[in-house]
Amino acid sequence: METLSDLVVAEETVLEACGEVELPEMGLVQQVWETDPIPPDEIARRAADAVSDLPLDRIPDGGEVAVGAGSRGIANLSTIVGGVVEELQSRGYDPFVFPAMGSHGGATAEGQEEMLAELGVDEQTIGCEIRSSMDVVQIGTTPERDVPVVADANAAAADAILPVNRVKPHTDFDGTVESGLSKMLVIGMGKQRGAKIAHEWAVDWSFRNMIPEITGQLLEELPVVGGVAIVEDQHDDTDHIEGVPPAGFLDREAELLETAYDIMPKVPYEKLDVLVVDRQGKDVSGQGMDTNVIGRRPFAINEPGPEEPEIKRIYARSLTETTHGNAMGMGSADFVHRDIAADLDSSTTLINAITASTTRGVRLPPVVETDRAGLVAALSTLGVVGPDDARVLRATDTMRLDRLYASKALVEEARDRDDLRVLREPEPIAFEGGQFAAPTPHETE
Secondary structure: OOOHHHHEEOHHHHHHHHOOOOOOOEEEEEEOOOOOOOOHHHHHHHHHHHHHOOOHHHOOOOOEEEEEEOOOOOOOHHHHHHHHHHHHHHOOOEEEEEEOOOOOHHHOHHHHHHHHHHOOOOHHHHOOEEOOOOOEEEEEEOOOOOOEEEEEHHHHHOOEEEEEEEOEOOOOOOOOOOEOHHHHHHHHOOHHHHHHHHHHHHHHHOHHHHHHHHHHHHHHHOOEOOEEEEEEOOOOOEEEEEEEOHHHHHHHHHHHHHHHHHHOOOOOOOEEEEEEEOOEOOOOOOOOOOHHHHOOOOOOOOOOOOOOOEEEEEEEOOEOOOOOOOOOOHHHOOEEEHHHHHHOOHHHHHHHHHHOOOOHHHOOOOEEOOHHHHHHHHHHOOOOOOOOOOOEEEEOOOOOOOEEEEEHHHHHHHOOOOOEEEEEEEEOOOEEOOEEOOOOHHHOO
């Protein structure tokens, strides 16, 4: 049986195989964004106001309200969920929170509750019960294809259901609605079984067609009183919170998605030779690295990939702590650091891949011992590219793209652009024991 040491290629071996590879000097650039986030002290009130905009008169006095929360790293999530819960309680209802996250958390009730807690959503913080279970009930089948439609058993038994989620571009497909309230109902609330059913049928049916149809059926069959939609800006700060009634789920969510596309963070260059990603994880993106940012979709589902950016090589360095070893999306990288292999939870990752019908995304790329080996290996497979011409970018992750280490060629381009600011001039890359000495970009001063 192979051990970690068997998988890791030593730096010496990589450097000997690659020969003389001169590394580019790296500077620091910052994207210039005009943002107007909601002030932190107003977020809970905005969440409460969003609840007030929903048709709560459908809920019986003292009725139970199932508030759905997911596994993504949404800014101010605990404050928003807490604001929703407090408003419901002030109106005499009995809310509880249930994990609406498909198969995440290892597809166990305990794992999903733990994921919520790590995102700040626990009973002490939000002031109500967390009711976590993987049990589902079937509420019907789709009209034409006879696809089973299932939902979290606790949520389905409540007097009302209220999902809370960020509206954003999805990593797997393009459609009028992508990640948001509708997808949370179909896949998140469907737990592992519902997520598996959805991804199996998406291979031929496509999420863009499936999610609207199943959402409509869920809204008819279950007591969904609406949802609280969140849109974040380029800095991943809370830009907008809105209560969306059931009748507006698809239409209003489509409008919010357009806004989310306009203000989502992106790599500021259309073409790169190498992108270094310091960390990936499920709290960053469903695919570890947002496919809309890296321009790659390693899926079995028949969906076209983004047209840009064009990135020749990707080197991924680590997993986030919150992802608990789930390395979904590591197959998008060309090389990975030994830390990813060391922290990889094969079972959790495979469960996610099987549920999502996408095994290509969890293929383990070549594993290198050091950052120097990873960067040299990536550059040496590009052809003849000199250090002054190499287009290399290093990012914290695909959510935090405000500050980026950039090679000399990219820094020179940045000087002539209004949307970029040069913070630090290029200098030789410093290593300590073969690892990058410089901190991750968003931690720079």
